[in-house]
Amino acid sequence: MPKSRLRCASLALPLVLLALVLTLVPLRALADADAVPAGVDPTTVGLQPIRGPLPLATPAPGESRLTQREDGTSQAVARTAGRTSAFVLVAREAPWTLRPGLAVMAKTYNGVVPGPTLVVRQGERVVIDFRNAMSVPDTLHLHGIHGGPDSMDGVAGISQAMVEPGGRFRYAFTANQPGTFIYHSHDNEQMVNSGLYGAIVVLPAHPRPEERVQRDDVEMLSSWSIQSLTENTFTING
Numbered sequence: 367m368p369k370s371r372l373r374c375a376s377l378a379l380p381l382v383l384l385a386l387v388l389t390l391v392p393l394r395a396l397a398d399a400d401a402v403p404a405g406v407d408p409t410t411v412g413l414q415p416i417r418g419p420l421p422l423a424t425p426a427p428g429e430s431r432l433t434q435r436e437d438g439t440s441q442a443v444a445r446t447a448g449r450t451s452a453f454v455l456v457a458r459e460a461p462w463t464l465r466p467g468l469a470v471m472a473k474t475y476n477g478v479v480p481g482p483t484l485v486v487r488q489g490e491r492v493v494i495d496f497r498n499a500m501s502v503p504d505t506l507h508l509h510g511i512h513g514g515p516d517s518m519d520g521v522a523g524i525s526q527a528m529v530e531p532g533g534r535f536r537y538a539f540t541a542n543q544p545g546t547f548i549y550h551s552h553d554n555e556q557m558v559n560s561g562l563y564g565a566i567v568v569l570p571a572h573p574r575p576e577e578r579v580q581r582d583d584v585e586m587l588s589s590w591s592i593q594s595l596t597e598n599t600f601t602i603n604g
Contacts, residue, residue, distance in 0.1 A: 402594060412591035413470040413560060416461060420469055423460040426499055429476045430454045435483060437583035438603040439565070442482035450491040453484055455506065457551070457562060458499040464590060464601055472561035473500060473551075479604045480586045481549070481564025488544045488571040494537040496529065503528035504557065506537060510547035511566070514539040520552050528553075544570035546584065559591060 402408045430442040430453045444451035455475045462472035462479050475481030486492050496506045505528060507520035518537050519525040529535045551562035565584045570577055588604065589597035 406595075408593040412594045413472070414593060416469045416471060420461040420463075421471070423477055425477060426456040426458055426497070428454050429456040429497075430482060432476060432478065432482055435584070436581060437585065439480060439483045439584050439586070440476075440478045442476065442484055444484075444486070449489065450493060451486045452493040452495065453482070454495045454497065455481065455549075455564075456497045456499050457504055457506075462561060462604065464592075464599060464604075468592070468599075470590070470592065473557060474561045475564055479561040479588065481562070483564060483584050484549070484566045485569065486541045486566070487569045488541055490541050492539055492541050492566075494549075495534060496537060497534045498529045498531055501531055502553070502557075503530045503533075504562070505529055505535070505552045506549055507552035508537065508539065508547070508549050508566070510545070511539050511543075513542055522552060541568040544568045548586075556591070559589060559597065561588075 402411060430444070432440040432442060435441050442453050442455075444453055446452075457473065457475055458477065459471050460474045460477040461469050462474065463469040472479050484492070484494075494506065494508075498504055503522075505520045505522045505526060508518065511518075516525045518539055520537065522528045526535065545568055547566040547568070549564055549566055551557040563586070565586060567582070567584065569582075584603070586603055588601045590599040590601070591597050592599050
């Protein structure tokens with residue numbers, strides 16, 4: 367029988383906290399929290415639905431080419447040289463359809479949400495050329511990637527300065543630990559919730575029998591704030 371494996375690139379701690387909140391907070395309070403406060407114009411908060419034809423979005427010069435994966439995410443095509451895999455991630459705004467009839471101007475990496483899945487093999491050197499084509503400064507945080515210098519952690523004000531609009535930063539690490547990790551904006555929560563996150567899959571160099579599968583899926587859960595101060599729309603892989 368064909369085997370497949372599901373990779374869920376999400377944070378366990380927020381899920382635990384959410385379960386605790388659902389247990390302790392009255393349902394009325396949760397309903398009120400999702401409402402736009404009285405006197406606040408919903409067209410001024412959260413992401414706004416695009417009215418009319420979607421704007422045309424074109425790839426940024428030099429960004430990594432994408433291929434479509436069976437799990438619905440896009441995968442970045444690496445430039446390889448020996449044991450090094452290099453990617454170009456461009457943070458830029460692009461129209462994104464959440465469901466038929468609802469599209470927003472999302473913040474994306476290479477025009478897709480979630481950002482391109484980066485697939486490498488254990489032991490490879492990984493280089494990410496991050497380019498900021500947005501109108502606000504940002505950084506790229508490699509969540510769960512350990513063993514490198516602090517300067518590669520992407521935490522603005524601690525390990526590096528903000529990457530200004532039009533700027534770029536080169537992140538590099540050795541993929542020592544197999545598994546599924548995420549990369550994301552490290553400016554504020556609203557930046558992340560607007561689409562700035564993606565998966566890094568490190569395939570084992572010497573897979574155990576149970577790790578040998580015919581298909582390996584990534585499933586990323588997304589929450590969106592549409593004309594709201596809190597998350598009110600949810601998608602899987604975009």
